[in-house]
Amino acid sequence: MDISSADYNNFRHILESQSGILLGDNKQYLVASRLSNFIKENQIPSLSALLAEIVRPSGKQLLQKVIDQMTTNETLWFRDNYPFEYMKRQLIPELKRKGRFRVWCAACSSGQEPYSIAMLLAESGNSMAAEIVATDLSSRILDRAKKGIYQDIELKRGLPEHKLRNHFQASDKSSWQLSASLRNSVKFSSLNLLKTPYSNGRFDIIFCRNVLIYFSQENKTKVLNGLIDSLKPGGYLFLGASESITRDCKPLDLVRCNPGLAYQKPA
Ligand SMILES: C[S@@+](CC[C@H](N)C(=O)[O-])C[C@H]1O[C@@H](n2cnc3c(N)ncnc32)[C@H](O)[C@@H]1O
Helix, strand or coil: CCCCHHHHHHHHHHHHHHHCCCCCCCCHHHHHHHHHHHHHHCCCCCHHHHHHHHCCHHHHHHHHHHHHHHCCCCCCCCCCCHHHHHHHHHHHHHHHCCCCEEEEEECCCCCHHHHHHHHHHHHCCCHHHEEEEEEECCHHHHHHHHHCEEEHHHHCCCCCHHHHHHHEEEEECCEEEECHHHHHCEEEEECCCCCCCCCCCCEEEEEECCCHHHCCHHHHHHHHHHHHHCEEEEEEEEECCCCCCCCCCCCCEEEECCCCEEEECCC
């Protein structure tokens, strides 16, 4: 699919304003690879025609599907390890003393991150100690997350063999489904991080990992400040291993997890 510079610039403006996802210069190949089949399947004559449609009030559903195509859903079990180790060692014992606590995975993709937390809680005998809320912009990926069915290849990415045996049942020859009790312990819903303020209430722990890398500095700050507002005083924020807060963020204290870092909202 050939993309003119006018169409490309128009598309990246729409994508960023609706989702925060920022496309650099000369990423036409990425748009072509993510949207060519989509355009054919939906019998849309061209990218220009698609662009004209998604800006109409009647094109909202189509716009959501286009954004879905442009999200990068790369994820794995117990990603980076240290946030889960730190939760197990420090945060679960600390927070459960005060009562039931709340965890939010913002940008949860296909569910590996919130389900890793659910496993951690179940295995330490703390299933009832926390409420886990998981959100993402993409309804396609949320449908997958809710089903909790994963291919062999996805399960090989970070999930120890004994956890596979303990928490999954074979679904067919090459896929496995997570136990109903763990699936039911995570509440999934759709939420666009760009559309702050959020209405999920306040949280003791927020994971927002490997999504802000796709955003401009300005949108990063906006989202981070929205997340900070959603933390309870004393609450913890985990970002991706290559992410950090921006200069214009509301104040947070740095927490050394040894290894790795987290942030804490001043009490
Ligand atoms: C690379 S995945 C990260 C998944 C998980 N947090 C992890 O670190 O493994 C990024 C996710 O962010 C979601 N996303 C992108 N823009 C978003 C937005 N504006 N609001 C909410 N989620 C968004 C995508 O749909 C995708 O599932």
